Amino acid sequence: MASITAVSPLAPGSFPDLPIVDGVAFSTVAAGVRYQGRDDVMLAKLIPGTTIAGVFTTSATRSAPVLDCQAKLGVTPQDGAAFLVNSGNSNAFTGRNGVDAVDAIAHATAKACDIPQERVFTSSTGVIGEPLPFEKITSHLDTLSATTTPDGIQAAAQAIMTTDTFAKGAGVTVQTKDGPVTIAGIAKGSGMIAPDMATMLVYIFTDAVISQPQLQELVARHNAKTFNCITVDSDTSTSDTLLMAATGASGIDVSDDAAFSQAVHDVMQTLAHLVVRDGEGATKFVEINVTGAASDADAKIHALSVANSPLVKTAIAGEDPNWGRVVMAIGKSGAAADRDLLSIRFGDVLVAEKGWVSAGYDEAKAAAHMKGQTLSIGVDIGLGNGAATVWTCDLTHGYIDINADYRS
């Protein structure tokens, strides 16, 4: 089972050097919720005035922590706030016990951090359907609150991992029209990844000043083009949560600042790509570009149909430029297509056009592209101007190894 513990071949060389975000501090602890010998709980403390936006799974069976977070987004930000996250147990499908666990953890966090319980956002990730031993967490809250540090974000990224093979972070110092602000974010996610919000846990921090409605709009808009455009296995988590906190500590107002918006997008896209790069069993990172669809919505349906097709994903694992399976996936998607107008590229190689293999197609060139670690598949539908880009990975023996045994 080396494939479970080995770091993904698509992992970056190291955790990035993230900027310090004024107004947030982190701590972690080994609470032993499920994993032994590693930190599994992280606290992020946020200063009074921090605005918080979030997007969540749309699953009908979403977890108690998700429902609790959704109810708290509108709370006014005059007080401090906190994110409290555990790995190892998702507290999903745990009935009344789940609600009680969220309440106990939020209460203990509020007390330890001296903030209202309505400003505590909790997440849990791991096994579904088993009771969360919340006392293991609440007993550490005073220590967690007393030991936060502004430079603890890498440890926080490590504490929230489950089947992840590497910690995921992204950040930037962005020059807005009124001066520099920092953005830093972390994510966890590897399996049960399909775009219906974020399908994972993501926390992004900035010291910019921005109102909650504006931050919410920004996060939701960029989410649609980043986390909602990735898929590992078409399965959608019950716990997906993305929270973004703007502490305002820089004093720089970024309302309507284009550079800030772009920087938030870039951090979100980087984190989303890192989740794909840690896709369970992944050996290839694949970008799928669909153009020429009847609408952008149709383009995304086509692109996700290709990205989620087990036959396309296994062909990629086998380094086979199998355009027939791409045709199949376009055909089954339900969005508008005309077989005789399709053209398909693997990388720069035009494989098929107007419904058949391209006249100048060189399979050796396409096969060479498929041997790379980063691939692209382009499909032009030939009907209109709709376009979409999504990202996925291949389907390998590693995915079977991990999921035929891991109780998630």
Added chain:
Amino acid sequence: MASITAVSPLAPGSFPDLPIVDGVAFSTVAAGVRYQGRDDVMLAKLIPGTTIAGVFTTSATRSAPVLDCQAKLGVTPQDGAAFLVNSGNSNAFTGRNGVDAVDAIAHATAKACDIPQERVFTSSTGVIGEPLPFEKITSHLDTLSATTTPDGIQAAAQAIMTTDTFAKGAGVTVQTKDGPVTIAGIAKGSGMIAPDMATMLVYIFTDAVISQPQLQELVARHNAKTFNCITVDSDTSTSDTLLMAATGASGIDVSDDAAFSQAVHDVMQTLAHLVVRDGEGATKFVEINVTGAASDADAKIHALSVANSPLVKTAIAGEDPNWGRVVMAIGKSGAAADRDLLSIRFGDVLVAEKGWVSAGYDEAKAAAHMKGQTLSIGVDIGLGNGAATVWTCDLTHGYIDINADYRS
């Protein structure tokens, strides 16, 4: 790669002893379309007066033979008819060449059998996107036409196989209110199996008398509950075709005969189950029953979401009674559900009820059920009276082995 050539562990012991259907005769030949050393073309000749019904893939990229069959269903049956099927090349996504190949094969079949070309139904299954070397087929038509035999259906079932590991047949002699009629059918299908029609090739024959509109209605109605309720991998073929021919040779009119309708259903369900039992890499046959949904349509959406979930399918492969993944699949399906009303069974074992693990749950019993070759998963949504049953298989290393290398 033993998993590719070994017979599925879920295969029946032998090909069934099918009744002879008066009015149809079969022949096969080794034309060398792609496979060597085996028959790969089958002809079924049908007597004048035979009515023919069919249902087909709804893929937007469906193949030239499918489009040709669809156009011919309404033709009046005073003449003889023929089915001509090749394996090894699907003649899909082959542009104008594909249309020409269908025309050449249908023309040669019509000439050899002395019937109008409008009564020749062709199918092709195998590689997508490569030109069909139709001369290899047309050169054998005179021989095929001269050598048909009423008891050749097993050889026909073998000739249409691609990644199938066993030939699939089902049949019955049914006592209608006016006397006995026979039904015999064959199918091929193993991967690229998802319900959007039949996702495979199926040919069913009867000597009953029934009008084309009545036969079409019967086939479409039973198809919705049989072939459209199976999935191997959520991928939908470009070539799916089910054709049923009623030769009328028995002289027995089965219009509105309930026993006949039930027998057609049973043959279709048996063939559909055989396709699942030959699912690529399958080691478990799984029935998923959803009850208590808001509607039958919602129940089918939930059931297929469970059946197509890679995480549910790998848990089954790992013999893990992982109800959390079933909850996940219900939650992501898009159909109405309430987490706190769900109950879930593995076999007879009540695993979860009212949103949490059942009080009397015995994991050892559930785990014992998962070790069987034939499993059932029951989900009650708790909202209404909608119900659906679908069938699927597990997702194993065998699926990866087959599809990371096979150019389909």
